[in-house]
Amino acid sequence: MKFWSTTAGLDDAASVRVATMLEAAAFDGIICVDHADPRGCSSELPTPCIGSGIRSWVRIEAMADETNWLNFANTIRLPCPANTLSSIAGEVASAAVYAQGRLALTVDTAAEWNQSGSLECAPDTELARIDEMTSAVRRSWRDGQQGCGGRPTGVAAYQIRAHPAVALPVLGSGESPAHLRRAALRCDGWVGGPYSLEEVLGYADTLTGLRIDHGRIDQPFEIMVSFREAPSAELYKRAEDWGVTAAIWSPWDVAESKSLERCRASIEWFADQFIRAAN
Template sequence: MKWALSGAMIDAGQLIELAKVAEDAGYHSVAMPDSVFYPEHVSADYPYTSDGKRMWRPEVPMPDPFIAIAAMSSVTRRLRFSTNVLKLPLRDPLLTAKQIATMAVMSVNRVAIGVGLSWIPEEFTFTRTDMRTRGARTDEAVEIIKAVCAGRGPEWVEYHGRHYDFDRLMISPAPDTPVPIYVGGHTEPGLKRAARLGDGWISVNTTVTQLTDAIRRLTELRADYGRSDVPFEIDVAPTDVSGVDGYRELERAGVTICRVVPWRLYGAEPTLPARIDAVRRFADEVIAKF
């Protein structure tokens, strides 16, 4: 199993040092969340809490994931990076593909992209995008990014879909290795999208029981789509595991990447020295035993 350090809700000024420490300590990657802004008033419930309320304050930092990844990749050599998850239907897919292709080339193929739909109606209203078509547009956007970042360097691509349509064009630079795209979502449509289009699936923060149920369904769906033999990452963030035995149980269930927040596991203060100590402690107590 590979280990990803979560970069969620961290001061932007701490990320560079945490990335360097994570690389030295043996982590596989850093996973960066995506939140464009916080609407003061939200007309929908948050889907991942029992009371529908967000579990963070409006001022909690959420640096732009692409800028943060670019900065961290410039001070590391082995560490990989992913988004967890990029709200893809808020963005133009060609502009997004351009950014991803450039990051992949400049990081020497150390970038993977996790994508999701977004649940906040105001994000779509304020960015002048359509929430109603977010699923279909995400499907097309994934196909466009895969075409641009197919791993054959710059080449002519075209796309003619219902929501996005363009003739032959070339984006350069483009990577010489395909950029993996992991698809988020615990709903049936989300799991189907991951099984059909994704190079992997990426979870929200949730329990082992919910993770194993989702993995079981993904296995069924991948077989239905004839993709059982295609390499597929299972990237999860368990909320009720802390010891080695619990992580081994996840590995047996099919998990390939585990996202962790060591400072929360150990009750550390949100200072850079405390977080660095927690990153190293988790590496010594858990990662080293794998």
């Protein structure tokens, strides 16, 4: 079992310090939540999106400069006018160069906003648009240049000079049958949570079954989740037995305050209980 943390709920200014703490405690990585929020945005017009704080790839570049092997994943929302094809392809690629390939792209769909009516985009249409964009982004990273037609990737040809030396994993998210199917068939992994253990086992079983049915069971695939239950060796062992590859845990969720020293103490406690003990 791998162990990751997340920047969700963490002050931007503390990110770099916390990343060094996590690496020293032998955590495998940290997920950087992007602040661009599609609520109140038109799905057609390039209007500004609600959001605050530093964007995830900027955080990753800063954290990568101060760490040696800690891995990163950035969670972005699609569809979202702030996340265009060229911005994702270029900025994530630049972050990957800074991180020397220690980066995965997680696509967090905007289905929740669709259901509330904030975006005029049905879930099936949304997933088709996401597939089109992520396929184009992968081609950009591979070839260093891209010219696309049609929506949502209708942009003039452009070139990415700093593109990743190796293919970056693309991870999916979402709990609906369509989202799980997309992750199992088109992505390199799936991220979700917080869920109960029973929910996690159900999603893991569905993803494994889909990968078996479509001949992808032998390909690398990450299942990364956060749990509602308190951390325990039994919890992680049972999840691992069902195919979960990484558990996500936030020290600031249990610290009495979000001070760096409180976070350090929580990180050290977790590492002693579940990471160093396993080694």
